[in-house]
Amino acid sequence: MEKPKCKCEGECIEAPKNPRYYDNPEYPTDPFNPEASQDSNNIYLPVKFDWDDVKGWKDGWKENGEIKTCSEECVQSYVVRIENTNKNNEGNYYKTSPLDKSEYNYREDPDAGACLLKSGFTHTFHVKACCNPDGTNCGPESNFQFKTNAAPELIEPADPDWNGTSTAENIPLPVTLKWCRVEKIDNQDVYSYNLFPFVVENGEDKCHPSRQSGEVCVPITLPSPPIELNYIEYYDEVGLFTKLSSYAWRITACKTLLGEGCSEYSQGWRFKTGETTLKEISWFSPPDGSSVGFPVILEWKPPWGARSFQYELYKGTFLVVSGKTTDLNIEVTSKLDLDTEYKWRVKVCWDYEAKDCEEWPKEWWHFKTTGAPPNLNYPADNSTNIPIPTNFDWEDVPGVNSYRYQVSSDSSFINIVAEMVVEKSEVSIDYPKLKQLTDYWWRVKTCADKDGNVCGEWSSSKFKTFKLSKPINPSPVNNEEIFTYQMPKIFSWDPVPYARYYKYLITYVEKSPEEVSEECKIGKLIEKIISSNSDLVSLTCLGKYQWQVQACLDEKCEETGDLSNLWTFSLGQKIPPGKGGLVPCGRDYDDPNTPWNERESCQIKHLFLLLRNILDFLFWRVGLIILILLVIITGVIYYFSVFSPEIFGEWAAISNVRSIWKYAGIGYGIIFLAWLSINLFLAIT
Incomplete structure (x- = not known):
């Protein structure tokens, strides 16, 4: 038995030695034979501090391989200080309450707890032994330095x-x-x-x-x-x-x-x-009571904590498919029939093998596969006078992914004129697939896939197409007289329903006595295809005309309605016709006083006639006016040069007047020669 150690004022107590750092709160398992410490330069947090007991420690100590004890005046406590912590309570330190063991686990310290120390930081650890349980009357303090790893605690x-x-x-x-x-x-x-x-x-x-x-x-x-x-x-x-x-x-x-x-x-x-009850699935697809097309994929959102699932699908009381999965969907298309009702449910499991599961939900989810024959709306069965293009329409079927339709010119659907897979319950079919006044049969079936390969039964119907009507209400009206000054004139008629083009024919049937052009021959035909019910027409031959119009479905007018009634009109020249002008062509009327037909369309030859008209105007009108003015000017100059010569000063009036007449004569001569040449050319040609 050792002698008492605390009869002094703490000066006789030694400083603690041999610090140890543990990554296990249970260490040391034997305080007299402690486990090895972590590397003090690489401490993983959390860490437990330990050190050798000082001599006179109340619970005994080890000295020279021998365990010794103290019976009175023993060392009763330790006090620890750690520098630069997250929870300093004494200056730059965290100071513990008195410890009754030669170890310190800050995770068990209610004033410290987790995160006391900093990761990736160098700390200084101080510890001293004290005679009193309240941490007073203490011996010298030991200083130990350690560095924490940057890994989080x-x-x-x-x-x-x-x-x-x-x-x-x-x-x-x-x-x-x-x-x-x-x-x-x-x-x-x-x-x-x-x-x-x-x-x-x-x-x-x-x-x-x-x-x-x-x-x-x-x-x-x-x-x-x-x-x-x-x-x-x-x-x-x-x-x-x-x-x-x-x-x-x-x-x-x-x-x-x-x-x-x-x-x-x-x-x-x-x-x-621990134990809890996982919730049942709240979201799933297809929605309960819905109609679906193919492919049919059963899917759901997992409740919190679900890892795997058991599922089963029934047709009535017959089990179609069941199984286990960790996926959130399963495709069951190959197991299903068209136009059939099914029910299904999913059980939630918390392991990955779908062995540890909750109970089956009591509620079933239902869906019906598509494939029911659709009701055909238009054209109705045995309907007639159906216009082209024909807008086919049928009833929407829930859950459908596509529709396949066929149109045939026979009830056996051998001569199919149109066939396609569409996503909408409507389609428009036009010429040339459809012809006028023809019987057709059409049918539609609903399909569960987008390609129209997995389909239900057909719905069928018959109809007959229309015939384009005759155009009516012409303008000019029948037997109307129109005049050349109205050319070009708009010819029009009432639009024909469903017509997209029109072809009109205008025939010259009778020549007017006033018509002198050799180009106006009886039977001359104008034929034109247009896209509207009016056109701007220009005619030049005087006389009587006949015209007709027919409606068309195509731009070449190969699919047409009947020709309109035969309409007539006459083209005359307004009386009095007026006089000719400089331009000898392209006029609304012809001046009988000129040797040419001014209603002719302008051609190259009319350039020479235009030049002749211009020279005539210059030679016989402008030229004569200029000559008269020169005579008057010459008389005035002579008069004032004789009676008032001071007006002109040094200007040689008489000589300059002679120069003016000289150049005027030259110009007039040039105009005369040009006029003569043009007239000789026109006379020859």
Whole structure:
């Protein structure tokens, strides 16, 4: 038995020695034979502090391989200070309450708790032994330095041994993972965290199936929140963890928002979830009571925590298909018949093999496959006078993906004139597929696929097409007299329903006595196809005309209605006709005093006639006026040069007058020669 150690004022107590750092809260299992410490330069958090008991410690100590005890005046407590923590309570330190053991686990300290220490930081750890239980009358203080790894410190679910050997049990759902914030990695700010979730199978951590991509386990990258708290948390709102299952997890802190440039992994902690009842599926497709086409894919959204499913599909009381799946949909097209009702349901399971499941839901979901023959609306059966183009229309069928229609000129549908697969319940068919006054049969069937290959029964009907009517109400009206000054004139008639083109024919049938042009020959025909019920027509031959119009379905007028009635009109020249002008062609009337027909359309020869008219005008009108003016001017100049010579001064009036007459004579002579040449040319031709 050792002598008392605390009869002094603490000066006789030695400073604690041999610090140890543990990643297991249960260490040391034997305080006199403690486990080896972690590397003090690479401490993973959380950490438990331990040291050798000082001499005179109340619970005994080990000295020179011998365990010794103290009976009175023993050392009763220790006091620990840690520098630069997240929860300093004494200057730049966190100071503990007096400890009754030679160890310190800050996770069990109600005033400290998780996140006391900083990851990736150098701390100084101070400890001293005290004679009194209240931490007074203490000996000298020891100083130990250690450095933490930059890996985050995990908080909860709290692993019992901090290293995954044991498991936190009965964790309620939904799970919230929590870990301590890391400020910097290699003096760079932390912007995100990578969460690695694992499932525990046969004691082995395997990548969570939802994060497995080939051979790579893809982490969940979470941005570092801006809230200035010492911890980060992940709330499992997506159902990453489900009931009665074992999991493990690790965290890394990263320098970028993309989860790059990260720290080492944190400790790997494990937990097992508790019991709960998973909800039934609330969203599914096809909706209950709906009609569907092919392909038929049964799909649903999983409730929180669902991992796999059992399903079954019935036709009445007959089981069509059942099975297990981890997918959220199944295709059952090949098992289904058209125009048939089915019912189905899905059971929720929390394992990946669909063995551990909830009960079957009591409610069934129903759907009916499409394929019922549609009701044909237009053309109705045995209808006649159906216009072209014909707008076929039939009843919409629920759930249909397409319709296949056929139009044939025989009831056996051998001579099919139109066939197609369409998505809408209407189609327009035009010439040349449809002809006038023809009997047709048409039919439609609903199809469950978009290609029109999986279809139900036909619905059939018969109809007969129309005939384009004759044009009526012509303008000019029948037997109307029109005049050349009205040319060109608009010829028109009432539009014919469903006609898209018109062909009109105008025939010159009788020559007027006033018509002198040899080009106006009896029987001359104008024929033209137009797209409207009017056209601008220009006629020049005086006399009587006949004209007709017929409506057409095509631009070549190969599919036509009947010709209109024969209409007549006459083209005359207004009396009096007026006089000719400079332009000898293209006029509304002809001046009988000229040797040419001014109603002719303008041609090359009329250029010479126009030149002749211009020279006639210059020679006989403008030229004579100029001569008369020159005579008057000459007389005036002579008069004033004789009686008032001072008016002209030194200007030689008489000589200059002679020059003017000289050049005027030359100009007039040129005009005369041009006039003579043109007239000789026209006389010869």
